[in-house]
Amino acid sequence: MRLILVFATLLCLTKWMVDASYRPAASCCPQWSNTEIPLSLIVDYTIQSEGICAIKAVKLHTRRGKTLCSDPDRQWVRGAMVKVDMERRMKASQEKVQNEKGTTSNTATPAYTTSKKAPRKGRRKGWRHRKKSRGRKKLRGRIN
Incomplete structure (x- = not known):
């Protein structure tokens, strides 16, 4: 009875190890993307080889973590x-x-910097700042 139990345990363990070795890793790229992103967004890359994963690919890591x-x-x-x-x-x-x-430096860093521009004086322009007409406009030359 013990021999059958040991044999069944070894069989299950072997099956589990075989399944785990053929399954691609979770971090593998299943396919290539055709999207081209600006180079300024790319901060790092990783080369994916074909040994463990199905395809050879380059994983490009962006500033936003994608x-x-x-x-x-x-x-x-x-x-x-x-x-x-x-x-x-x-x-x-x-x-x-x-x-x-x-770690010591000869240059002193300023305590604060001001880079804001002075506010502009004058009328604000744009459709949001126009005065809305109050009441009904009078029509000239027409009889109501």
Whole structure:
């Protein structure tokens, strides 16, 4: 009886492991999107390989936290990847310079800045600010 119970447990465990290995990961892109977004919105990317997932894709991450799956062979996707890589290099070099200088700085930061423009004087323009006619207009030249 124990032998049958052990055998059934091993069979269930094996079945569970096989099913888990063939199921694509939840973070895989099922298909490519044809949408081209502005490069200024892209902040990061991840390359998806075909080993675990069904297709090879590039996951583009936007400023708003959204992910777009794209074909890695498209020209604009390659441009987006180059842009992100350049921004990473620039950020790394700036951090390196900051670390070499130390945390103290010779430049003083201003306590406050004013960048607001002075309010405009004069009449407001636009349809919302026009005076509405009060009462009925008199018609000239006509007899009511």
